[in-house]
Amino acid sequence: MSTSTTDRPTTPPTVWLARGRHVGTAAEEVLRRNLRDLKERGVIHDHMEPPETEGARERVFEARWLVAGEVTVRARLALSDVSDGGREWVLAAEAEAAWDLQWPSPVTMFWPEGPDAPDSPDTPAAGWDRASGSGLRLRDINPLPADDKDLRRVLRNAAPDTWTVHVVVHEAMTPDESGRRPLSPLLPPGVRHRVVEHRAAPHQLRAVNWALREFGVEVPRGGAVVLPGIPAPEGYDRGRFAVRSVFLDGSRPTELIDAVTRFARAPRPLPKGADEVLTALREDWHLLTLEEELERxxxxxxxxxxxxxxxxxxxxxxxxxxxxxxxxxxxxxESAAAASLPAPREQERNQDTQPVSPFQQLTRTLERLKGGGKAKRAATPEARTDTEDRANTEARTETEDRTGTPGPEAP
Missing domain, CATH: 1.20.5 (Single alpha-helices involved in coiled-coils or other helix-helix interfaces)
Known part of the structure; x- marks a missing residue:
């Protein structure tokens, strides 16, 4: 299975993320009661429950506090219903500086450290410290199922999870009561509420490594391994996050604590769906100070x-x-009007140069030919002699009538 980190952006160093499930029925009341108590004791500066919008699928709680005396932390916890009961919670916190794992866990700024009060005298105390989806405990040991099929299912569901840190510990021999203490209380505050500890019995080593083979990791006999998640952090080396020996005798497992802490501190890809949670924290924030309101x-x-x-x-x-x-x-x-109305001289030239039909051209040609023929006949010698004879005869007759003598004859 691919462990590429290119599919998702890296979690910002100022951001702290966690997700879990509350298995009781009064999650909102537990949060309100604990937030009021923390504000009264000065642990947090303020908290707020923004008005619920119409059609909202989650209930939101906001809180603000200081760490290291001067670094402000803003956190947002959203509750939503799940089909198989309980309420799923998603918590995102962002500080004004890079997150230090020694700072208090944001979980303790919303949920009480101890178990919830019972819903009724006849029911046990509910808990908020269950892993989302699987229901495994976040602050306790989770023995792997005895059935191999169920064991493989649990590990295959845990391996791709990047919201929490999954640690598999193999018991070389069945430990006593002191060896069954969970790892969580020994971890830095910023890690302990994000770890799921799986315990494999001595005879389950082969089944465990068979289930983890497809993820490229294995548990040393009597040791432990931190699962990389999918996608794995950049530069993940299974050798650096595998512990050869874990002494389950009540002593402090320093090597295992160091491996888990290094893994939690390393840059990791944003878990699936965390981008929306982070955007809501940054852009839909309501708990503002007076200065922040003025600045906004x-x-x-x-x-x-x-x-x-x-x-x-x-x-x-x-x-x-x-x-x-x-x-x-x-x-x-204007230019179009001037072009469509030509001047008078241009109209005359246009009339002279208007196209003539073929019939008109033929008529004009015949008239020219006719006139030219008459002119040629009048200019012949015979026509000119007859004209002169008629003129001489008329002149002689006029002379005889005037003088009584015959006029001269024409030559």
């Missing part, structure tokens, strides 16, 4: 001013563009 209002005013300035510039640019468009349209209409 100033930011809103600046944002609105920038938006108004941008709108004003856009309006001016639009108006200028509209005026230029109207001027161009008017000029175009």
């Amino acid at each position: 209002e100033r930011a809103l005013v600046a944002m609105y001013a920038e938006a108004l300035e941008a709108m004003t510039k856009s309006r001016d640019l639009y108006r200028e563009a509209a005026e230029r468009a109207n001027e161009a349209l008017a000029a175009y209409r």
Whole structure:
């Protein structure tokens, strides 16, 4: 199975994430009671339960406190129903500096350290410290099932989980009561509420390593291993997170504590769904101080001013563009009108040069030929002699009538 870290971004160093399940029926009341108590004792500065929006699927609680005397931490816990009972909780906390695992666990700023009060005198105390999905305990030992099939199912479900740190410890021999103490209380505060400790009996080593083979890790006999999760952290080396020997005699397992702490401190990919949780913490935060409210209002005013300035510039640019468009349209209409109405001389030239039909051309040609023929006949010698004879005869007759003598004959 792939363990690539390229699919998800890395968890920011200032962020602390955890997820679990409350198995009782009064999770909201437990949170409210503990938050009020912590504020009265000065452990947290303030807390808030934002108004529930219509159609919301979760109930949100916010809290703020200081660590190391000057570093502010903001945290958001969301409760949601699950189909098989109980309430699932998701907690995201972000500090103003890189998270130190020695700081108090954000879980203890919402949930009580001890067990919840019983819902009724006849029911046992409920607990918030169950792993989400599996129901395994976060602060206690979880023996692996005796059935091999169930054992493989538990480990295969645990191996891909990146919300919590899963540790598998193999008992070389059955320990006594002192050897059954959980690892969680010995870990740094910032780790202890995110660890699920699996215990394998002496005869289960082979079944355990068979189930873990597909994830590329194995448990040494009498030792322990920290499961990498999917995707695994960058540079994960199973040799660095495997412990050869764990003495379950009540002594402090220093080597195992060191391996778990190094794994928790190493940069890890954001768990599945954690990006939405982190976005809600940063962008949907309600518990503001007076200074933060003033800063937010100033930011809103600046944002609105920038938006108004941008709108004003856009309006001016639009108006200028509209005026230029109207001027161009008017000029175009004037030029189009001038082109469609030619001057009088141009009209006359146009009339002279209007196209003539073929019938008109033929008529004009015949008229020219006809006129030209008459002119040629009048210009022949015979026509010219007859004309002159008629003119001489008329002149002689007029002379005889005037003088009584015959006029000269024509030559």
